[in-house]
Amino acid sequence: MTLTQVPHHIAIVMDGNGRWANKRFLPRIAGHKQGVDSLKRCAKACDARGVRVLTVFAFSSENWQRPAEEVSGLMELFAFALGREVAELKADGVQLRFIGDRQGLAPKVLRGIESAEATTAQNTRLVLNVCFNYGGRWDIVQAAARLCQQGLAVTEAHLNQTMSLSHVPDPDLVIRTGGEQRISNFLLWQSAYSEFFFSDLLWPDFDESALEAAIESFAQRQRRFGKTSEQVDANPPAKE
Ligand code: IPE
Ligand code: IPE
Ligand code: MG
DSSP, rough: OOOOOOOOEEEEOOOOOOHHHTTTTTHHHHHHHHHHHHHHHHHHHHHTOOEEEEEEEEEEGGGGSOHHHHHHHHHHHHHHHHHHOOOOOOOHHEEEEEEEEOOOOOOHHHHHHHHHHHTTTTTSSEEEEEEEEEEEEHHHHHHHHHHHHTTTTOOOHHHHHHSSTTTTTTOOEEEOOOOOOOOOSSSTTTTTTTTEEOOOOOOOGGHHHHHHHHHHHHHHOOTTTTHHHHHHHOOOOOOO
């Protein structure tokens, strides 16, 4: 048993599927298919390590700008993978949530989302938030618009309650694979005090040992939330 502090909530920008496929002279969609397997492996490894919430970026608001063939391939793959995986996810105690703008999604995709959420709603072992047609700016705007509709003041507390991840605490650790070091409109609001870990591995190659390395790195950090080191040392955060 290790004493490593395990992040409660890990969020991941699963980047590098296209390059993984290109390197093998395969169509980009082959990389996305491999990416689904990598996500399954990662979710199991998170569960085994005691992580309770995993949030992944699967399709951004901006990804609609990709070639039509890739977009339609991704939509097909998403609907297919959902149908194929939901029984195993249910048996594994995973609660699936889909985060993002549902307007503009094809009926087949919407049906898959709604049925997967209903099937796994009672599960409590691991919450898996799949950000699909998601953008951090969209999230802030939709929350602010809802507050206005309800006649509520735009305060930090009200926004927190209305953001799309209000059912979970903010991510402790944000991982991005694929070598880029940018946020690409991911959890702009929720990552205010997250620790960041960038991996050069392409998402399909991100395995259990890579996850372990990210968790180890997280365990070395001192999170100060604006305070001084001395203050944090004197009053360390309570462990779960
Ligand atoms: C991430 O992989 C998955 C999606 C954006 C859907 P990419 O498709 O961005 O892979 P690269 O960055 O082109 O290698
Ligand atoms: C971010 O990756 C979105 C997802 C992983 C779904 P991108 O590949 O779209 O990001 P950029 O365009 O390189 O910033
Ligand atoms: Mg990319």
